[in-house]
Amino acid sequence: MTLLYLALGVVFGFILSRSGAADYDYIQRMFLFESFQLYGIIGTAVIVTAAGMAAIKRHGRTLMGRPIEIELKPLHRGNVLGGLIFGVGWSVAGMCPGPIFVNVGEGKLYALAALAGALAGTALFGAAYPRLQGWLRMPPLAVGPGEG
């Protein structure tokens, strides 16, 4: 299975690389409302995924027959505040988490700084979780703020 996930990652990375999703200029033009490309990509991805997901959920099982279990993300105040902070980061770096890894692979050296920052930010948040949890009404540590 490890090889399967690796292969899916390679194809995903290739598409992100060639679509503009891992391109600093395309990200800025999206937020400036000067390019439709990223809106078209995300919109198409959501519509096609929604249709396929409905079919898979009706089927109820994976290809190998295991039951499909989708973990739902919790609702909390961190959704709004964290979302806003992430949006600023996406704008500043011109990449969201997937494209950080893709840009590193493409050879863009500045993406290494974005990766270092993202890991440092994740570590900071993990260390601060016990203090932020009550204020942001986030679930207990064992559950966390949501996977994905």
Added chain:
Amino acid sequence: MPLILNDLTPLHWAVAGAGIAAITLLLLFLGSRRLGISTGLEDVCSLVLRLPYFRRGAVVSGRGWRLPLLTGLVLGGFLSATLGGGWSPMWDGGMFDARIASDPLAKLAWMFAGGLCIGVGTRMGGGCTSGHGIFGLSNLELPSLITTISFMLGGVIATNLIYRVLFP
């Protein structure tokens, strides 16, 4: 508009979107996995940090599939460059170079700051463009709709401030 990477012509948005949907659906149908990249940042942290937050079952149990997926993303970027004009280390940052700074050190500091916001923000929000924006919206989840609106708003405000006010 060509890509920064070797001035390549990008895929049509409908093709790219359908491709991303195919990956998302294959993860679900083959492995019962919920697409999500930013949790992978926690997986990487959990390899070296012993904080209780990074010892959670949700993180440790997902490492076996998310770390190969992230490795694949890096390889996919490498493959894309290699097959599309050749791979070489580069500093090119498009309009960033023309409008903000072309000095590599300034760019590294700027990108690190952006990365910090990505790390803190995605984990506080419980997901990023993939987990909330694509999987969560497709599954009609309210927290994902709220988070997606929030990060699109944050990005629109920041980019318009940067490129229309600070560095016009």
